[in-house]
Amino acid sequence: xxxxxxxxxxxxxxxxxxxxxxxxxxxxxxxxxxxxxxxxxxxxxxxxxxxxxxxxxxxxxxxxxxxxxxxxxxxxxxxxxxxxxxxxxxxxxxxxxxxxxxxxxxxxxxxxxxxxxxxxxxxxxxxxxxxxxxxxxxxxxxxxxxxxxxxxxxxxxxxxxxxxxxxxxxxxxxxxxxxxxxxxxxxxxxxxxxxxxxxxxxxxxxxxxxxxxxxxxxxxxxxxxxxxxxxxxxxxxxxxxxxxxxxxxxxxxxxxxxxxxxxxxxxxxxxxxxxxxxxxxxxxxxxxxxxxxxxxxxxxxxxxxxxxxxxxxxxxxxxxxxxxxxxxxxxxxxxxxxxxxxxxxxxx
Ligand code: KG4
Ligand code: ZN
Numbered sequence: 001x002x003x004x005x006x007x008x009x010x011x012x013x014x015x016x017x018x019x020x021x022x023x024x025x026x027x028x029x030x031x032x033x034x035x036x037x038x039x040x041x042x043x044x045x046x047x048x049x050x051x052x053x054x055x056x057x058x059x060x061x062x063x064x065x066x067x068x069x070x071x072x073x074x075x076x077x078x079x080x081x082x083x084x085x086x087x088x089x090x091x092x093x094x095x096x097x098x099x100x101x102x103x104x105x106x107x108x109x110x111x112x113x114x115x116x117x118x119x120x121x122x123x124x125x126x127x128x129x130x131x132x133x134x135x136x137x138x139x140x141x142x143x144x145x146x147x148x149x150x151x152x153x154x155x156x157x158x159x160x161x162x163x164x165x166x167x168x169x170x171x172x173x174x175x176x177x178x179x180x181x182x183x184x185x186x187x188x189x190x191x192x193x194x195x196x197x198x199x200x201x202x203x204x205x206x207x208x209x210x211x212x213x214x215x216x217x218x219x220x221x222x223x224x225x226x227x228x229x230x231x232x233x234x235x236x237x238x239x240x241x242x243x244x245x246x247x248x249x250x251x252x253x254x255x256x257x258x259x260x261x262x263x264x265x266x267x268x269x270x271x272x273x274x275x276x277x278x279x280x281x282x283x284x285x286x287x288x289x290x291x292x293x294x295x296x297x298x299x300x301x302x303x304x305x306x307x308x309x310x311x312x313x314x315x316x317x318x319x320x321x322x323x324x325x326x327x328x329x330x331x332x333x334x335x336x337x338x339x340x341x342x343x344x345x346x347x348x
Contacts, residue, residue: 008316158215
């Protein structure tokens with residue numbers, strides 16, 4: 001089988017998504033989001049998201065197959081996100097995928113959503129180098145990975161010790177009065193603000209803690225510092241310079257992420273950095289990665305915006321990698337794993 005065709009299904013959070021990938025080609029890509037239903041609560045409500053997945057599952061999968069001008073019998077395998085994510089949401093996607101696989105007698109892979117975020121770059125840049133570094137920045141994860149083989153072996157080089165970068169942005173966005181998810185709003189305002197207006201702490205970059213955690217991240221202090229600064233301004237009756245707050249925050253976080261990623265590439269002798277996760281849509285981070293990549297001779301593989309946030313293509317692409325590598329499909333009774341560890345690529 002030279003060019004496996006895989007149907008990928010995604011339901012970890014508030015997107016119900018399905019896509020068909022053939023080899024390294026994206027044949028169809030359908031995403032339905034329940035984000036609007038969560039906005040007024042300031043975050044994703046698992047119960048509402050699960051119900052939305054149950055409603056959207058069949059229409060989304062049908063459309064992905066129809067757009068690809070395929071029937072279920074035309075795919076070689078099905079892949080579904082088995083974790084990490086919201087348990088109820090994962091259960092809908094995995095149960096649906098199991099039913100399809102059973103009915104059509106197709107192999108099924110319960111894959112790691114986070115690894116999917118980096119796998120998706122292959123649709124734009126081709127296969128991974130045999131030994132490479134990856135930076136994953138999403139709502140729930142901020143990690144540096146050493147990818148020996150995306151289908152078989154991934155090691156965690158560093159990770160956040162507290163909040164994820166996306167989580168930190170979403171919390172500060174809330175203080176500034178932006179609706180959920182706040183990351184894109186901060187991005188937009190940051191583009192016209194002064195990145196040096198306020199000093200934002202850069203956790204684990206200096207002194208002993210920096211030396212002890214060269215590839216780890218910490219963003220909890222960022223939120224506290226920005227919140228204090230806003231309170232102090234308010235106490236003095238001053239107006240909050242929203243653009244400047246956003247620019248200072250975005251600039252500082254992008255600096256830490258890109259700096260540690262570049263250092264990890266040098267440590268592991270990798271001239272490529274694979275980037276993925278919803279936060280990799282952030283323009284300040286993208287710009288800084290490109291700039292530092294040029295300076296250090298590292299090729300930055302950053303997904304196009306529509307492939308940064310959750311989608312089915314990332315799941316299908318990792319499914320293709322697993323089929324190509326001859327990895328055994330997940331067993332029929334495989335479970336969801338809402339806390340799936342980052343070095344686990346597929347459920348047995
Ligand atoms: O990967 P993702 O879609 O969901 C998870 O698996 O967590 O990531 C969502 C996160 C949210 O925190 C959102 O605010 C953030 O990605 N995000 C951004 C941007 N677009 C999405 N953060 C900053 N700037 C953006 N342009
Ligand atoms: Zn994600």
